[in-house]
Amino acid sequence: MRLPEARGPITARLFASLAGEPGEAVLVTPVPGGDPLHDGDLQLALFACYELHYQGFDDVDERWEWEPSLLGVRAGLERHFEEALAAAVPRPRPVAPGQVRRALADLCRAGDGPLSRHLQRRATLDQFREFVVHRSIYHLKEADPHTWAIPRLRGRAKAALVEIQADEYGGGRRERMHSELFRATMRGLGLDDAYGAYLDRVPGITLAVSNLMSLFGLHRRRRGALAGHLAALEMTSSLPNRRYAAGLRRLGGDDAAALFYDEHVQADAVHEQVAAHDLCGGLAADDPALTGDILYGAACALEVDRLWAEQVLGRWERGESSLEAAGHLVS
Incomplete structure (x- = not known):
């Protein structure tokens, strides 16, 4: 790049x-x-x-x-x-460390917005391609921002994060790494799967989605927020990914192209429990002062992603591309 x-x-x-x-x-x-x-x-x-x-x-x-x-x-x-x-993003109401899991669930209850339903039922092939281009900014480095937290945690929280990340990296098998599965999705849609290929095409709010993870990941003082951010991703993942897979198949995508989404339906159903209970619950129990940061990180993840989805859908509803102007997407 x-x-x-x-x-x-x-x-x-x-x-x-x-x-x-x-x-x-x-x-x-x-x-x-x-x-x-x-x-x-x-x-x-x-x-x-x-x-x-x-x-x-x-x-x-x-x-x-x-x-x-x-x-x-x-x-x-x-x-x-x-x-x-x-x-x-207002800071969520403080809770006791033992209430972190419930507070995360309350924050994430409305996590599946209208974008996933649009992609499942109504999106055109060009719109689905645009969606994948937006997500490529993060998914081609999937898991890397959250991995920064591993040496900054200890005990139950560290073990939980390693468990989640091991799955994200394919359990040591390159072809099962989630970033590699996403490359297959891009190729199945005729897109360029090179790292950063569409950096010039995405708007500022798409970059903000990725930058938020790096902001939390690269600062030790933000380790609580990073844990909450990951929990929010995992806890709001399974149902949208089920819809993405259905939408892609509706548009003619094959099983290889949809595998990335199928994988997240299954894996994240497990990850959400590990992230909420062991990662965030363990971190809050180990360091109660981080409880507020955990919830704030989750709230930030949800709000920035909501703003991104709102902009994408708004442009589509106006008959516009959600990407910055430049050439054609299909390679």
């Missing part, structure tokens, strides 16, 4: 820095009054900073990863992101 096209003054200056030798990174401060969660320029800049801790960019010197000036740039972008999250 190479650096994407700049989307504004922040990414233009940042990418100009990253294209050169590691040194002083220059940042344009975001304009006050905007919406950081939907700001494609800000979210792409933050995504690029985070990506240096994952697969990186072929045209960026790897020494940039820990360049102090770039870490300062990232911290500034994160402040805007975190302030926007605080404004959009």
Whole structure:
């Protein structure tokens, strides 16, 4: 993957820095009054900073990863992101550590929104392809952001996270890794399955969905929020994925293309119990001070994903593409 096209003054200056030798990174401060969660320029800049801790960019010197000036740039972008999250997501009511599982269930009760039903029953093939393009930003690195928490946990919570992640990585079998299963879905839809192939096509809110995981994953102080985030994903996964699989088959997708969704129907029915009871319940029991962060992380996951789905559906209802303009999707 190479650096994407700049989307504004922040990414233009940042990418100009990253294209050169590691040194002083220059940042344009975001304009006050905007919406950081939907700001494609800000979210792409933050995504690029985070990506240096994952697969990186072929045209960026790897020494940039820990360049102090770039870490300062990232911290500034994160402040805007975190302030926007605080404004959009009220902190859930505090509960005792023993009530975390029930509180998570209450938060996730309305987790399956209208997007999954649209994809199951009414979406066109082009719309389903667009949906998969959006999700490729995360699913091609599926599990990686949450894996950052493993060395930051202990006891029951660590064992639970390792159990979940082992399944996400296919139990040691490459062809069963969820990221590889998603590649098969992309190929079945005639899409480019290369890592980051559609980074230029997705809007800011799609990048925010991925950036939220990295924000929580790359900061030890956010380990509680990361655990809650993962629990929310697992607890709201099985039914939507059942609908995605049905929608894909309705549109002519075969079993190989639908396997990613079929796998999540089965695996996440188990994962949601492990995540809520052992990961989050164990973490709260071990460190009661993190209880509020666990619930906040879950609430953030649900709200940012809701905002993303709302934008996608809104554009489709207006007869528009949900992606940024550029070429055709089918490879």
